[in-house]
């Protein structure tokens with residue numbers, strides 16, 4: 847097994863490379879940090895990009911659908927989302943497993959354009975002009 851360390855917003859794997867991606871609380875961390883919507887949109891776009899069509903992004907989270915689906919269902923993400931709730935005892939927090947299955951791309955240009963639109967919109971909402979230089 848290889849152990850690669852990199853930024854989830856900029857993965858250096860090639861397109862359509864993996865059958866399955868497993869996230870355990872990395873998106874949770876990103877959505878609790880700086881520019882949560884923008885950085886989650888970037889990381890999720892990278893997951894989509896490196897998944898094969900039909901591949902699955904499995905996201906294990908403490909976030910319920912009210913908190914998580916806004917990220918998983920953004921316009922640039924062409925996948926089907928299913929959720930499983932793992933309820934344990936009343937004392938323990940619930941765990942949610944989101945399984946996102948990448949659909950077949952009709953046109954990569956269309957999805958690139960949607961991603962660009964999402965980025966511009968979220969940058970305007972979450973970033974000051976000075977910050978934008980950090981991620982370009």
Ligand SMILES: C[S@@+](CC[C@H](N)C(=O)[O-])C[C@H]1O[C@@H](n2cnc3c(N)ncnc32)[C@H](O)[C@@H]1O
Nearest residue numbers: 852853854855869870871872873874875876889
């Ligand atoms: C809550 S911990 C979960 C760690 C591990 N998956 C686990 O379940 O024990 C969140 C992890 O996300 C990592 N993380 C946060 N932002 C990241 C990013 N942009 N790229 C890669 N990892 C990131 C943090 O460094 C941290 O290790």
